[in-house]
Amino acid sequence: MKKEYLIRNIRAVLGRAYPRVIAANREYSWVIADIVLPLLSVVAYGTLYKFLGASKDFLGFAVLGGAMSAFWLNVLWDMASQLYWERMSGNLQLYISSPISLISILFGMSIGGMFATSLRAAATLIVGTLIFKLDFSLINLTQLILVFFLTLSSLYGLGMTLASLYLIWGREAWHLSEFFQEPVYLVSGMYFPIKFLGKVGFFSSLIPLTIGLDGLRQVLFKQGSFFGFLSVNIEILILIFLTVIYMILAVFYLKKMEYLARKEGKLTIRWE
Amino acid sequence: MGIIKKFLNDFKSSFYLGWKIESNWTDPFLFLIYSIAKPLSSAFILIIMYIIISQGKIQETLPHLVIGNALHLYTANVLFGIAWTVIDDREFYETLKYVYISPVSMFQFLAGRGFAKYLTTTISSFIIIIFGFIFLKVRFTPVPYWYIYFPIFLFVGSLSLFIIGYFFAGINFLISRQGWFLTQSATGVFLLLTGAIFPINTFPNFIGKIGIYIPQTVWIDGMRKILLGQGWNSYFMNMSINNMLSLLIFENIIYFIIIFLFFNFSLRIARYRGLIDQRTMG
Numbered sequence: 365m366k367k368e369y370l371i372r373n374i375r376a377v378l379g380r381a382y383p384r385v386i387a388a389n390r391e392y393s394w395v396i397a398d399i400v401l402p403l404l405s406v407v408a409y410g411t412l413y414k415f416l417g418a419s420k421d422f423l424g425f426a427v428l429g430g431a432m433s434a435f436w437l438n439v440l441w442d443m444a445s446q447l448y449w450e451r452m453s454g455n456l457q458l459y460i461s462s463p464i465s466l467i468s469i470l471f472g473m474s475i476g477g478m479f480a481t482s483l484r485a486a487a488t489l490i491v492g493t494l495i496f497k498l499d500f501s502l503i504n505l506t507q508l509i510l511v512f513f514l515t516l517s518s519l520y521g522l523g524m525t526l527a528s529l530y531l532i533w534g535r536e537a538w539h540l541s542e543f544f545q546e547p548v549y550l551v552s553g554m555y556f557p558i559k560f561l562g563k564v565g566f567f568s569s570l571i572p573l574t575i576g577l578d579g580l581r582q583v584l585f586k587q588g589s590f591f592g593f594l595s596v597n598i599e600i601l602i603l604i605f606l607t608v609i610y611m612i613l614a615v616f617y618l619k620k621m622e623y624l625a626r627k628e629g630k631l632t633i634r635w636e
Numbered sequence: 637m638g639i640i641k642k643f644l645n646d647f648k649s650s651f652y653l654g655w656k657i658e659s660n661w662t663d664p665f666l667f668l669i670y671s672i673a674k675p676l677s678s679a680f681i682l683i684i685m686y687i688i689i690s691q692g693k694i695q696e697t698l699p700h701l702v703i704g705n706a707l708h709l710y711t712a713n714v715l716f717g718i719a720w721t722v723i724d725d726r727e728f729y730e731t732l733k734y735v736y737i738s739p740v741s742m743f744q745f746l747a748g749r750g751f752a753k754y755l756t757t758t759i760s761s762f763i764i765i766i767f768g769f770i771f772l773k774v775r776f777t778p779v780p781y782w783y784i785y786f787p788i789f790l791f792v793g794s795l796s797l798f799i800i801g802y803f804f805a806g807i808n809f810l811i812s813r814q815g816w817f818l819t820q821s822a823t824g825v826f827l828l829l830t831g832a833i834f835p836i837n838t839f840p841n842f843i844g845k846i847g848i849y850i851p852q853t854v855w856i857d858g859m860r861k862i863l864l865g866q867g868w869n870s871y872f873m874n875m876s877i878n879n880m881l882s883l884l885i886f887e888n889i890i891y892f893i894i895i896f897l898f899f900n901f902s903l904r905i906a907r908y909r910g911l912i913d914q915r916t917m918g
Contacts, residue, residue, distance in 0.1 A: 397817035404824030408833060412682065415834040416689040416697070452728075536661045543670050546677035556685050 369463070376468040377475065384442075384476020398434060398484040399491075406430030406492045409555045420499055421587040422556075427492035428580060429554040431485040435519055436548060436573055438481040440541045443523030446473055448530050448537040457632055466618055470527055474520035501586045507596050508583045514603035515576025521610030522572060528617035532625050553577060557591035565593050572606050575599045646740045650748025654721070658752050675709045675760035676767075682833055683772065699775065700860055700868040701833055702768035706761040707856045708832035710754070710797055712823045717753030718746050718801030719819040722808040726913065733913040742903060743896075746805055750798055765863075777865040779877055785862045789881060793855030796888050800851070803895045806902040812916035830856055831869045844871075851887040854880055 389395060409426040447466075450456040459469055492498070502508065530537045551568040552558065558565045558578050568574045579599040582588040594602075625631050659667045682705055686698055726732040735745055768774040779785065804822060808815035829836065829847040836847035847853040848871050857867040858880040867873055872880060906912055 393814040393817050397820070401817070401820055401824060404821065404828065408824070408827050409681075409685065411828070411838055412685060412834050413689065415838050416686060418689045422689070539661055539670060543674060546674050546681070550677040550681050550684075555681055556688055560684060560688050 373464050373468040376462075376464040377472040380469050380472025381476035381479075382472075384473060384480050388476075388480050395484070398437075398481070399487045402430045402433050402437075402485075402488045403491055405433070406488060407495060410492065410496050414496070419587065420496070421585045423496040424498045424500070424585050425557060425581055425591075426555045427489060427496060427498060428584065429549075429556075429577060430492060431489040432515075432573060432577055432580070433549065433554055434481050434485040434488060435478075435516065436552075436554075437545070438477050439519055439523035439526075440544055442477050443470070443473060443520060444526035444530050445537050445541050446470075447527050448533065451631065454632075460622070460626075460631060466622060467524075467615060470524045470614070470618070474524065477523075478516050478520060499586075500584050503583045503589070504596070507600070508580070510600050511576055511579035511583065511596065511603065514600060514607060515572050515579070518572035518603050518606040518610055519576070521607055521614060524614035525610050525617055528614060528621040531618075531621045532628065532630055548573070553593075557581065557593070559591050559593045569602060570606075572603060572610075575602050575606075579603075643744060646744045647748045647751070650740070650745040651751045652748075654717075654749035654752030655755075657724075658756060671756045672760055672763060675757070676764065678709075679705050679764045679767075697868075698772060699768065699864050702764065702772065702774055703860050703863060704832040704856050704868070706764040706768075707793075707852075707859055708827055708830065709757050709761050709764070710794070711800075711826050711830065711832075711852050713753045713757040714750050714794075714797040715801045715804060715826070716819050716823055718750040718798065719804035719808050719815065721746055721749040722805050723813070723815045727813070727915055730913070730915070736907075736912050743802070743899065746802065747798060750801055754794065754797075774864075776863065779862055779865060782862050785877055785881070786859075789855065789858050789862055789877075789884070792881065792884050792888060793852070793859070796851035796855060796884065796891065799888060799891050799895055802899045803891075806895070806899040809902045809906040809911060812914060826850065826852060829853070832856055835869050837870045847871075849887070851884055851891060854884045854887065858884060 406427050410423045413422045413426055447456060450459065459466060548571060549555065551564060552571050552574040553561060554577065558568065558574055565574065578593045579596050582592040582596050682701055686701060722732065725735065736742065769776055804819050807818060827833065830850055830853040831847055836844040836853060853869065854872065857869050857872045858877060861867045861877055861880065
C-alpha cells in the first residue's frame with residue numbers, strides 16, 4: 365500500500381468523523397432527540413418496574429439498557445442505513461469515484477458516531493440515575509472498560525457489515541432499520557436480563573449488545589452477576605471474537621455489494 | 637359530484653396511496669411479518685418484565701397492561717403516521733406541494749394516509765389482545781352489552797387519534813426536520829401520561845391529572861372496563877361506561893374544534909411563509 369494512499373484514507377476517516385462529532389452537535393434538535401427519546405422509554409420502563417415493586421437494580425438495568433439503546437439506534441440509522449442516505453443525497457457516487465476506500469468512510473462514521481453517541485448515552489444514564497436514584501456498585505473497573513469498548517467495537521463492526529448489505533437496498537432499507545429496533549430490544553434483553561430468555565440468549569448473542577449489556581450489568585450492579593447470562597470473562601472473549609468476525613465480514617461484503625450495486629446500476633437511484 | 641361522493645373518492649385515493657407506500661416495498665408475506673413483529677416485540681418486552689418481577693404469577697395488573705399496550709400502538713402509529721406524512725411527502729417524495737395545489741382537502745388526504753396506518757395497527761393490536769386472552773390467560777369479564785359498547789368506544793377513540801394526529805401534522809407544516817423528533821417524543825409522552833402501561837396515579841398528583849385531559853387516557857381505560865369489567869386509573873374507577881363515553885365524546889369535540897382551527901391556521905401560515913415545499917433533511 366502506498367504511503368500517499370494511506371494518508372488519503374486517514375484523511376477520509378477524519379473527514380467523515382468530523383461531521384459526526386462537530387456538525388451533529390450543531391443541530392440541537394438532534395442532540396435533544398438523541399437524549400430525550402431513549403429517556404422517555406427509560407422513564408416508562410423504569411416506572412413500570414417501580415409500579416410492579418421491582419428492586420432498584422432492575423430500574424438500573426432499564427436505565428442502562430435505555431442508555432445503550434442509543435448506540436443501537438446510531439448503528440442502525442447512522443451506520444447501516446448511512447450509505448442509503450448518502451445515495452439519496454447524491455454523495456455516494458462521489459465517495460465511490462474518489463481515490464479512497466469505502467471502508468475509510470465507514471470507519472470514520474463509526475469513530476465519530478461512537479464519540480457523539482457516548483455523550484448522549486451518558487446524558488441518558490445520568491438523568492435516569494437522578495430520576496430513579498440508582499445505586500451503582502462497581503465490581504471491576506478493568507472489566508467495565510473492556511466490556512464497554514469491545515461492545516462498541518463489535519457493534520460498529522456489525523454496523524459496517526450491515527451498511528454494505530444496505531447498499532443494494534432501496535426503500536426497504538428504511539423499513540428494515542425500523543424492523544430491527546423493537547425485536548432487537550426484545551431478544552437482546554435491553555430492558556431485562558437476557559438470562560430470562562433462556563436459549564434464545566445464545567442466538568441473540570450474535571448481536572454484540574446482548575453480551576455487552578449483560579456484562580455491563582454484571583460489573584455495575586450488586587444483583588448483576590446473579591442475573592448474569594455468562595461469566596464476564598467469557599463475554600469479553602465473545603466480544604473480541606465478534607469484533608474480528610464483523611470487521612472481516614464488513615470488508616468482504618462491502619467489496620461484494622459495491623460490485624453488485626455497480627453491476628445493477630443502483631449507486632445513483634433515488635426512491636427506488 | 638356530491639360532497640359525500642367526492643369525500644369518499646379523495647379518502648379512497650389517499651388511503652390507497654398510503655397503503656402502497658406502507659406495503660409495496662416488499663412482498664405481502666414479509667410485510668405481514670414486519671407489521672406484526674415490531675409491535676409484538678414491544679408488547680413482549682413489557683410482558684417479560686412483568687413475568688420476571690411477578691415471578692411467573694399472572695396477577696390482576698397483567699390484563700390491564702396487555703390491553704393498554706395494545707391500544708397504545710394505535711396512539712404511536714396513527715398519531716405518528718398522520719404527522720409524519722407531512723414530512724415524508726414534503727421532504728422525501730417532494731409531493732406535498734402537488735397535493736396542496738390539487739382539488740383535494742389536506743384534511744381528507746391526511747385522514748386517508750392515516751387510515752392506512754390504522755389498518756396495519758389494528759391487526760397488531762388485535763393479535764396482542766387475542767394472544768393475551770389465549771396464552772396469558774387474561775380473563776374476559778366484559779361489562780353487560782359489551783358488544784355494543786366495544787365498537788362504539790373503538791370508533792370514538794379512533795377519532796381522537798386522528799384529531800390529535802392533525803395537531804402534530806399542523807405543527808409539522810410550520811417546522812422543519814425537528815417534526816420527526818417532536819412526534820416521536822409526543823408518542824413517548826403519551827405512553828407515560830395515558831396510563832397505557834401503569835396507572836397515571838403512579839405519578840405525582842399534578843402530572844397524573846394531565847392524563848385525564850388526554851382523550852386516549854379515557855379511551856384506553858374505557859376499553860379496559862368494557863373487556864375486563866374494570867378500569868385501571870383511579871380517576872375513572874367509579875365512573876360508569878356511559879359517563880366515560882360521554883367524557884370521551886366531549887373531549888373529542890373540544891379537541892376537534894381547537895385542532896381544526898389550528899390546522900387550518902398553520903396550513904395558511906405555511907403557505908404564506910413558503911413552507912409547503914421546503915426541504916430541510918438533506
